[in-house]
Amino acid sequence: MKKLFVPMAIALAAASCMKLEVKPGRVIGDIVDADKEAYQSIQRSRRGEEERNFSHKTSYDPAISNAANIAGCKEELAEVAKLSNLVVSQVISEYSEFLVKDCNKTIYCSMQAVVRPKA
Incomplete structure (x- = not known):
């Protein structure tokens, strides 16, 4: 041993x-x-890949459900990743939460992913 x-x-x-x-x-x-x-x-x-963390915050829309708000935040987060000239090859973890400050509700979402440069 x-x-x-x-x-x-x-x-x-x-x-x-x-x-x-x-x-x-x-x-x-x-x-x-x-x-x-x-x-x-x-x-x-x-393989030319590395781990990266991405995060995004967006305002809460009370007209739609919590799940729809979170999905919207994650879609915007995916756009942030695309604009960075990187391709996400694997999502390691995702996280989202609702934040309340001064009666304003926002959604925070983040993801840890394996990325590689666009070809």
Whole structure:
């Protein structure tokens, strides 16, 4: 077991600059997850891809449903990504929430995606 751990730790340290948080009882699982993330990062780099975060805020329209408001915000967010001269090849995560400030309601949405330059 110790012989396996040392080469994996050295490979992780050499592959990239990353933080590895190991929780008690999940040592092997955490190391495997970190190896997968490092591998995916290297593969994306070789394909000319990278991870990017996009966010957008729009005003709330009370005439339509919450779901429709969120969908509209996500559509506008997709347009922001298109205007950046990047192609989204994979969406890693999405997030949206309603914000209220001074009786004005707005919608905030964000996404983490894998992108590559347009050809």
